[in-house]
Amino acid sequence: MSAENLISFKNVTVCYWQNNMGIHSIKDLVTTRRNPFQSKAILKNITFNVARGESLGVLGRNGSGKSTLLRTIAGVVAPKEGTVEINGSFAPILAIGAGLEPELNGYENMELLLSLYGKARKNTNSIQNIIDFSELSDEALRMPAKRYSSGMVARLAFSISIANEADILIIDEVLAVGDHGFQMKCMEKIYKIKEEGKSIIFVSHSPGEVLKICDTAILLDNGQLIEQGKASDICEKYENLFLKH
Amino acid sequence: MIFIAIFSKIPSNHIDNYILYVTSGLIFWFFFSNVTNQAVGSIIGSSGLIKSINIPVVFFPLSEIISELFNFILTIMVFLVVMHWFGISYSFRMFLIIPCMLLFAIFSFGVTILLSSINVFFRDVGILWGTIQPALFYMTPIGYREDLVSPLISRYNPIYYFIKLGRTIFHDPQAPTMDLWINCICIAAGMYLLGAVVFNSLKNQFISTI
Numbered sequence: 001m002s003a004e005n006l007i008s009f010k011n012v013t014v015c016y017w018q019n020n021m022g023i024h025s026i027k028d029l030v031t032t033r034r035n036p037f038q039s040k041a042i043l044k045n046i047t048f049n050v051a052r053g054e055s056l057g058v059l060g061r062n063g064s065g066k067s068t069l070l071r072t073i074a075g076v077v078a079p080k081e082g083t084v085e086i087n088g089s090f091a092p093i094l095a096i097g098a099g100l101e102p103e104l105n106g107y108e109n110m111e112l113l114l115s116l117y118g119k120a121r122k123n124t125n126s127i128q129n130i131i132d133f134s135e136l137s138d139e140a141l142r143m144p145a146k147r148y149s150s151g152m153v154a155r156l157a158f159s160i161s162i163a164n165e166a167d168i169l170i171i172d173e174v175l176a177v178g179d180h181g182f183q184m185k186c187m188e189k190i191y192k193i194k195e196e197g198k199s200i201i202f203v204s205h206s207p208g209e210v211l212k213i214c215d216t217a218i219l220l221d222n223g224q225l226i227e228q229g230k231a232s233d234i235c236e237k238y239e240n241l242f243l244k245h
Numbered sequence: 246m247i248f249i250a251i252f253s254k255i256p257s258n259h260i261d262n263y264i265l266y267v268t269s270g271l272i273f274w275f276f277f278s279n280v281t282n283q284a285v286g287s288i289i290g291s292s293g294l295i296k297s298i299n300i301p302v303v304f305f306p307l308s309e310i311i312s313e314l315f316n317f318i319l320t321i322m323v324f325l326v327v328m329h330w331f332g333i334s335y336s337f338r339m340f341l342i343i344p345c346m347l348l349f350a351i352f353s354f355g356v357t358i359l360l361s362s363i364n365v366f367f368r369d370v371g372i373l374w375g376t377i378q379p380a381l382f383y384m385t386p387i388g389y390r391e392d393l394v395s396p397l398i399s400r401y402n403p404i405y406y407f408i409k410l411g412r413t414i415f416h417d418p419q420a421p422t423m424d425l426w427i428n429c430i431c432i433a434a435g436m437y438l439l440g441a442v443v444f445n446s447l448k449n450q451f452i453s454t455i
Contacts, residue, residue, distance in 0.1 A: 016452075016453035017453050017454070024368055024369075037450075071452065074297070074298070076298065076452060101291070102293065113298075116298055116300060
């Protein structure tokens with residue numbers, strides 16, 4: 001395993017505007033005449049590194065900032081403070097439904113996402129690989145994605161992500177929705193990706209899955225990184241979080 | 246058809262080649278109206294992609310402009326054929342329609358990035374825009390002579406200048422004045438700058454709301 005850092009976060013703070021006043025229209029804004037938005041730090045002063053070939057688990061309770069952390073890695077969210085350095089390519093964030101356009105059918109979604117990642121839109125090899133891995137029928141792939149079940153969305157999204165052959169695979173709690181057979185197939189593929197020396201950033205609420213995939217892990221709570229280290233230690237601390245409450 | 250059936254019969258609204266006059270105005274108006282209506286929800290409509298892929302958000306309103314610009318070009322080509330049918334001869338001056346279209350597209354792009362970015366935070370922008378548009382349409386001399394609209398209204402209506410520029414290129418024996426070009430350049434640049442400033446100041450927070 002190379003010591004070169006693939007991902008480097010230094011004192012990263014990410015802020016979101018939060019609308020706590022329920023003002024979502026110009027009409028309400030004019031009648032109340034108050035600024036409804038307040039800036040809230042979602043990630044606070046986060047520092048960690050991921051070496052090339054290392055797989056990192058991200059654990060934390062709901063609302064702790066896990067998805068925001070993934071979006072910051074993917075460059076979707078810009079940090080307000082600190083620096084993020086990424087020395088590799090990454091596949092689209094693999095979250096439930098993320099990246100798929102609901103009005104487009106399966107084939108069109110494949111072409112769109114492949115083209116956005118610089119692959120030829122009509123790259124027949126990549127498209128055939130996606131079809132084979134997803135095991136979705138031609139009839140299903142001709143339907144708009146909005147008619148897919150969450151399992152079908154996960155199948156298609158996972159298949160597109162791995163077709164990108166990127167250095168970093170980002171997975172956000174998506175494996176839970178597929179059926180058991182597909183989950184096993186995904187896990188096998190993830191092991192293979194690991195063996196190829198690529199990195200995986202894996203968000204899950206299941207310490208068991210994190211232990212299977214990840215070498216190291218970080219634990220987030222209320223936007224702060226409270227622990228980082230070996231996956232087994234962090235999973236134990238994560239479980240202890242719930243014992244306290 | 247409504248314009249031809251009603252407005253052309255008003256005695257005080259006598260215009261030579263009324264059909265060409267109204268059509269040339271409508272071409273510009275429909276471009277602007279279609280672009281703004283489609284683009285106002287373009288950022289919200291692409292939330293799935295914006296949340297998962299690092300892609301410049303400005304591409305979404307820009308794609309609406311580019312696709313509508315193709316329609317605009319095709320419509321103008323058909324209009325040129327109709328012009329010839331009405332006995333108006335072609336001249337090299339008609340190539341000036343290209344910079345005119347580009348200026349109008351820049352102006353429209355400024356409006357779309359302004360509206361689409363505010364619409365992320367206040368979801369009734371599209372509805373409000375739908376009610377403002379008819380007022381803007383009737384304040385623009387599309388189906389009637391310019392002197393039937395108050396000069397004060399025309400002066401502060403940015404779309405008026407682009408339609409006047411287009412019509413002058415197509416119909417008038419005189420070339421458009423330098424003042425008219427300067428007005429259109431300033432309006433297009435001003436609107437683009439306003440849209441870009443608002444869009445850039447809000448774009449980092451789209452993800453928190455979509």
